[in-house]
Amino acid sequence: MNKKILVLFLIFPTLLISQNDCGKFIEKYIPTDLNDAIAFFECKWSEENLNEFKNKEEQKATSELHFGTGRSLRNNWKLWAGTSELSKFFRDLGINHPDDMSGIILTSLHRKLNGIEIKLDNQIKYYKDYWAESERKETERKNKEFSEYKIGDIVEFTFDYDFVSKKQEEKWMDDKCYATAIIQDLNSEKLELKIKLKKSCDPKGIVILKYDVWEEIDGKYEKTAEDKIEIMKKGETRWSSYELWDIVEK
Template structure:
């Protein structure tokens, strides 16, 4: 629930940002890490900074990757190779997700008056991609390794699902996002809409949910059609986009 609140909080400034950017002159696109951190300091009000300050670093990063992080990747040209992306390329970072991760980490540490440790952050992502490439090569060339990893992943996923089933029991309230359009191969945040509901039970690895509320009423017909909803009962396959509503 904490991550959902942070997600809403970080997204809430986007509307105001679009309306006020011309007045405040904060629509400047940064060209390096220091400017990016300063931009976030300018964008966020003190109340938002205080909320971030109370979080752990991992909580902040987990909650902001798809909100504030996505906004930076789209608006600061990280996907399009603009000036800020070129800066990161010059220090050995090439994926937009890694770029936004370094910005968010540095911003968090700046608010806490900590050393950003940029070189350490860069090394972390470089090590990740090195291990990832080695892993892919082994998957392609070593059948035994591939089988072992598949069994390990299956075991982890089963354990996670079993734990969720024990926690997400009948009668509990949840909130999350479902696709609002049918037949789209490309899925994304802006093709989703939020619903709230009551858990009925589980059908294998799918969640059976009674829809209590459409946050955006205009999207109701689309969702009803896409998921073949009858009597407000919906079968949720992608329940990773949901979380329990804490009372």
């Protein structure tokens, strides 16, 4: 009898260890790293679900779960909030976007189930290369757009942030609200325009900036103010992102 038990343990050691480890995955448990995340799914998913996921082509299997399981783990494992150990694990690897984190988790799970090498380094490189190329294209696009602006151009405000009053919003909705300025200088490094506000459809001015305030408290950054605004009034001059202004007259 003892020999049979020993033989069973030697044949199925991984299964027994996995069953013991599964006990830690209690409600609201958040994995601490990639291996822990893979183990979570191996423990919590049924054999039927694991096999269904395993037997699909990798890209199809992972993309199908992006908006369901993927969204759930991004939210419940605090990848968007960036406050979990799992989030820190990925950020330390240079992976900062929650979509990329969930993608690596699901891809790695699929590969492990199929006995394929996870190749984490290659996955990380793929996402880093993707964002580097995206940033290059975005910079190229912005530089091209910015080159269209010249000193002396008349530009119109796009009201991207907010309105100073309900009346201003209503006039803008009726195409009766125009805030215009003249370009006095250009900063090609920051892609900013130095503009002087010539006209506004509200004497209070325009909301030229809207932002949240974050401060470091006890070693952690916390949001201390939300949706703070800065207002620019007619006759004032300041630097502003070119993206807030459309050229209307050269």
